Amino acid sequence: MRLLVVEDEPELGRLLLANLARLGLSADLATDVATAADFVSAGGYDLVLLDQRLPDGNGLDLLRRLRAKRNETPVIVVSAADAVQDRVAGLHGGADDYIVKPFALDELVARIRAVLRRPGRALGVELALGNVRFNCVSCAVEIDARPVLLPRRELAALEALMRADGRVITRETLEDAIYAMNEERQSNVLESSVSRLRRRLAGEGATIEIRVVRGVGYRLVATTAAAAPDMAADP
Amino acid sequence: MTHRAFSLERQLLLRLSAIFLGSFLLFGVVYLFLIKNDAQFHALEEVGERAASIGQHIHRTADGGFTFNAATRRMMARQTRGAGIAAIALPSNRLVAGSSAGLLPALLNSPADAVLNSRISLVEDGLTVRTVQTVHHDGQAFRIILQMPMSREQIEILGLTDEFTQEIIPCFLPALTLAILVTWLTLRRRLRPLRRASAEAARVSVDAPGQRVGTDEIASEVLPLIHAVNQALARLEADVAAQRRFAANAAHELRTPLAVLRARVEGLPPGEARQFLERDIDRMSRAVAQMLLTARVQSRQVGEMAPLALVPLVREVLADLVPLADQTRRQLMLEVISQPVVRGNEAALNSAVRNLVENALRFTPPGDCVRVQVGPGATITVEDHGPGVSDEDKARIFQPFWRAEAPHAGGAGLGLAIVSGVMALHDGRVTVEDVPGGGARFVLSLTLTADTRPMPRPVPA
Ligand SMILES: Nc1ncnc2c1ncn2[C@@H]1O[C@H](COP(=O)(O)OP(=O)(O)O)[C@@H](O)[C@H]1O
Ligand SMILES: [Mg+2]
Numbered sequence: 001m002r003l004l005v006v007e008d009e010p011e012l013g014r015l016l017l018a019n020l021a022r023l024g025l026s027a028d029l030a031t032d033v034a035t036a037a038d039f040v041s042a043g044g045y046d047l048v049l050l051d052q053r054l055p056d057g058n059g060l061d062l063l064r065r066l067r068a069k070r071n072e073t074p075v076i077v078v079s080a081a082d083a084v085q086d087r088v089a090g091l092h093g094g095a096d097d098y099i100v101k102p103f104a105l106d107e108l109v110a111r112i113r114a115v116l117r118r119p120g121r122a123l124g125v126e127l128a129l130g131n132v133r134f135n136c137v138s139c140a141v142e143i144d145a146r147p148v149l150l151p152r153r154e155l156a157a158l159e160a161l162m163r164a165d166g167r168v169i170t171r172e173t174l175e176d177a178i179y180a181m182n183e184e185r186q187s188n189v190l191e192s193s194v195s196r197l198r199r200r201l202a203g204e205g206a207t208i209e210i211r212v213v214r215g216v217g218y219r220l221v222a223t224t225a226a227a228a229p230d231m232a233a234d235p
Numbered sequence: 236m237t238h239r240a241f242s243l244e245r246q247l248l249l250r251l252s253a254i255f256l257g258s259f260l261l262f263g264v265v266y267l268f269l270i271k272n273d274a275q276f277h278a279l280e281e282v283g284e285r286a287a288s289i290g291q292h293i294h295r296t297a298d299g300g301f302t303f304n305a306a307t308r309r310m311m312a313r314q315t316r317g318a319g320i321a322a323i324a325l326p327s328n329r330l331v332a333g334s335s336a337g338l339l340p341a342l343l344n345s346p347a348d349a350v351l352n353s354r355i356s357l358v359e360d361g362l363t364v365r366t367v368q369t370v371h372h373d374g375q376a377f378r379i380i381l382q383m384p385m386s387r388e389q390i391e392i393l394g395l396t397d398e399f400t401q402e403i404i405p406c407f408l409p410a411l412t413l414a415i416l417v418t419w420l421t422l423r424r425r426l427r428p429l430r431r432a433s434a435e436a437a438r439v440s441v442d443a444p445g446q447r448v449g450t451d452e453i454a455s456e457v458l459p460l461i462h463a464v465n466q467a468l469a470r471l472e473a474d475v476a477a478q479r480r481f482a483a484n485a486a487h488e489l490r491t492p493l494a495v496l497r498a499r500v501e502g503l504p505p506g507e508a509r510q511f512l513e514r515d516i517d518r519m520s521r522a523v524a525q526m527l528l529t530a531r532v533q534s535r536q537v538g539e540m541a542p543l544a545l546v547p548l549v550r551e552v553l554a555d556l557v558p559l560a561d562q563t564r565r566q567l568m569l570e571v572i573s574q575p576v577v578r579g580n581e582a583a584l585n586s587a588v589r590n591l592v593e594n595a596l597r598f599t600p601p602g603d604c605v606r607v608q609v610g611p612g613a614t615i616t617v618e619d620h621g622p623g624v625s626d627e628d629k630a631r632i633f634q635p636f637w638r639a640e641a642p643h644a645g646g647a648g649l650g651l652a653i654v655s656g657v658m659a660l661h662d663g664r665v666t667v668e669d670v671p672g673g674g675a676r677f678v679l680s681l682t683l684t685a686d687t688r689p690m691p692r693p694v695p696a
Contacts, residue, residue: 009491015498022502053487080490081483102494102520104513105501168554172547215569215607216553 001122003027003112004045006036006062007078008054016049019105025112033057040066040073046122047074047112050095052081060093067094074115078103110165117163127162130207130222134162143204153178153189154197161210161220170217194218244422251418255411263403275362277397278390282364286381290370293322293332293377301331301375317363317384325369325376362390428452432461439468441475441535475534482530489523525649528586529635532656537580542684545575545584546609552588553607556596564601567592572610577681579661587657587665588615590650591677595619598675613663613681620674624667632667654679 003020005027007013013029020027027049030036033056040048040062050059063075077095096115099108116123119136127134131144139155141148150158160169160177175190198210207224292304301322303311311320321333365382385393428451435448447465450458497516503509531537553567560567577584588607595605598621608616624632624639631637633655638648651665654677658665663681670676 009495012491012495012498015495015502019498019501080487080494100524101490102497102516104497104517168557170547170550170554172550213553213557213567213569215571216550216557216567219557 001025001046002044004030004036004039004048006030006033006048006054006059007051008032009051020109023105023109025109031055033059033062036062037065040071045073047076047116049108049112050075050077052077052079060095063093063095074118074121076108076111076115110167113165114163114167117165119163124163127159129162129166129220130224132158132162132201132206132208134159143201143206146204148200148204150197150200153193154200157193157197161218164219166219166221168213168217168219171215174218244426247422248415248419252415255414259407259411262407266403275390277393278362278364278385279366280397281393282381282383282385283366283368285383286366286368286379287370289320289381290322290368290377290379291372293370293372295373301377303332317382319380319382321380323378323380325378331377425454428454429457436464441472444472444476478530479534479536482527482534482536485530486527489527490520493520493523522647522649525646525653528653529649529656532583532653532660535660537583537657537660540578540580542576543579543581543584545577545613545615545681546571548581548584549588549607549609549615552585552592556589556592559593560596560605563596565596565599566604567596568604568606570606570608572608573612575610575613575681576684577613577661578684579681583657583660587654587679588617590654591615591617591679594650595621595675595677598622613683615679615681616676618670618674618676620670620672623669623673623675629667633665 003025005013005016005020007016007029008031010031013031017027017029028039028045030039031054033054036048036050036054036059039045050063052059059077063077066073066075074096075094076097076099077093078099078101080101096118097111099111113123115121117127118124125136127136133142134140136159139159141150141155141158156178157174160174171190174194175185178190178193179185194210194212201208201210207222208220209223211219211221213219289303289307292307293301294304296302301324302308303320303322307320319333322331323329324331363382363384365380368379368381370377370379432448432453435446439446439448447468448461450461453461493516497513497520500509500512500516503512549569553569557567592605592607595617596619599605599619600621603620606616606618608614608618628639632639633651635652636648637652655665658679658681661681663679666678666680668676668678
């Protein structure tokens with residue numbers, strides 16, 4: 001796992017690299033757009049942390065250039081402006097996520113993990129929480145090392161919930177996940193799929209549980225104090 | 236006190252028309268005074284015309300005689316003292332019809348040349364006019380003798396109407412009409428650029444920089460005003476731009492060192508000192524973020540407005556705040572009454588809702604649930620069971636930096652100012668009311684756009 005941090009404030013760049021290294025994440029530092037472009041096109045980065053104001057240009061321009069060249073390396077845009085205006089610009093420019101300075105390291109790592117857990121990304125192949133493992137390529141689910149077969153909608157719901165990594169996933173997002181494209185939506189399908197999945201997880205002795213935030217959405221929590229999976233240990 | 240605006244065009248047009256009309260009348264009076272001496276001429280002319288008309292209307296009766304027509308007879312019946320009329324057939328010189336018998340002999344017995352000549356004699360309060368007209372009518376020649384006394388006033392009115400109808404009006408009315416018309420057209424034409432300039436000035440706003448008032452065709456008297464307005468606009472625009480630049484730079488210059496500080500503290504070994512420092516940095520970061528956001532909202536500097544569904548927006552905010560609720564041991568729930576769509580800026584509305592929910596999470600007692608509701612209509616309600624807001628505080632909690640309690644880690648007292656600023660940008664409102672049994676209920680009211688579906692979706696229990 002390798003990150004590229006693009007940050008022109010030397011002190012911040014150095015400290016970020018050190019903090020990430022303590023969590024087992026190795027990263028390189030680029031201090032301007034030109035260097036960053038060279039590093040990215042050399043390849044091999046799982047994610048780029050991109051500052052906006054750089055001495056030789058705007059980070060968003062680099063992002064647009066990358067996306068125009070079909071370079072799909074995940075990018076989290078870092079901004080020192082406030083969110084009112086820039087968030088939309090960042091996400092429309094092809095960024096995977098957006099974080100505003102100053103940020104807590106925990107917050108940054110959570111966002112990196114979430115981006116990397118998306119389908120096809122570095123952490124998006126084998127998801128694990130508690131005693132549940134989910135292989136996103138084979139769609140195989142194992143609870144306590146025993147394979148479990150799930151119907152299509154429950155499988156999709158479990159995948160979306162596991163990718164969310166403990167954060168709340170809204171009803172809209174979960175609904176998008178369980179329906180195939182162009183499939184007609186019906187009321188209560190979401191609720192019944194989730195409650196069947198919840199019963200099945202309990203019946204199979206899973207140490208994770210689906211919690212409802214009434215009217216808002218769902219999240220997965222580990223019911224035992226199982227150690228959080230170490231990101232650096234993932235393939 | 237309100238100042239009633241007047242229309243320059245109306246006023247000028249009315250006043251100029253009044254002046255034209257007044258001078259026209261004045262001229263008429265002066266003219267009449269000058270022609271007063273012509274009164275006798277007018278009187279004679281008038282009486283002569285009447286005599287001719289009477290002669291034209293003499294009938295032959297069944298017994299071969301002659302008689303005046305009905306109108307003349309009616310006139311004769313009304314005759315006053317000193318008036319008389321006689322018709323004499325020619326060439327026999329025989330009286331065929333006549334009135335005022337007492338007068339006739341005198342008329343007829345006058346010397347022939349006296350009878351045959353028109354004559355005006357002055358009496359003490361006017362004139363007596365006698366006219367003699369020869370009229371051919373019905374194959375017969377008549378001599379009509381008409382004598383009429385006329386008062387001074389009658390003669391003057393006669394002169395007046397004659398002069399007016401025959402000379403003054405035909406000559407001056409077109410001139411008067413033309414003058415008023417030209418005045419009106421000129422005013423309209425010259426004032427049109429001013430109307431256009433007003434419309435341009437109305438389009439001026441901080442959201443449309445570069446808008447100026449055009450000077451095309453503007454009258455030279457008004458031009459300095461327009462120039463002054465444009466210069467003021469340019470200065471204001473420069474000020475706003477400078478302020479926005481300042482806010483953007485301040486954002487960068489404050490956030491970057493805070494980020495360095497944060498990263499440095501996070502590199503420290505875990506412990507109480509690090510925990511305190513992290514909390515302090517959090518608090519400062521929040522205050523900075525809120526101040527910058529306030530500056531942005533107050534200078535109306537938010538991104539694009541687009542149709543937005545409120546339910547997903549509120550869900551995203553609440554999903555983001557669940558960890559905070561967990562930390563502070565409170566719960567969150569959403570009730571969906573309708574699925575409103577409004578025109579708005581997503582990030583701005585997002586921070587408005589977030590500020591309300593953060594406050595509610597702070598004020599509601601631990602273990603309690605903050606209830607958020609979308610609908611009915613385009614409303615968002617956030618309800619808690621905390622101390623509520625007293626009536627005297629209800630108006631001032633929305634002022635920047637105002638807070639009822641001692642400073643805390645929540646913020647700098649800007650949250651609600653941001654909420655009300657964001658609502659103002661959306662032509663919406665934020666209100667606060669009491670919850671029965673204790674607590675505060677904040678309501679955001681926005682305007683629905685046309686494409687809102689009324690269908691509410693069933694909400695999970
Ligand atoms: N839900 C609430 N219940 C009671 N008082 C409130 C509530 N929300 C805000 N207030 C009062 O309004 C003040 C201003 O709130 P706000 O503008 O959000 O600033 P801050 O959160 O930084 O104090 C708060 O300090 C508090 O006194
Ligand atoms: Mg607040």
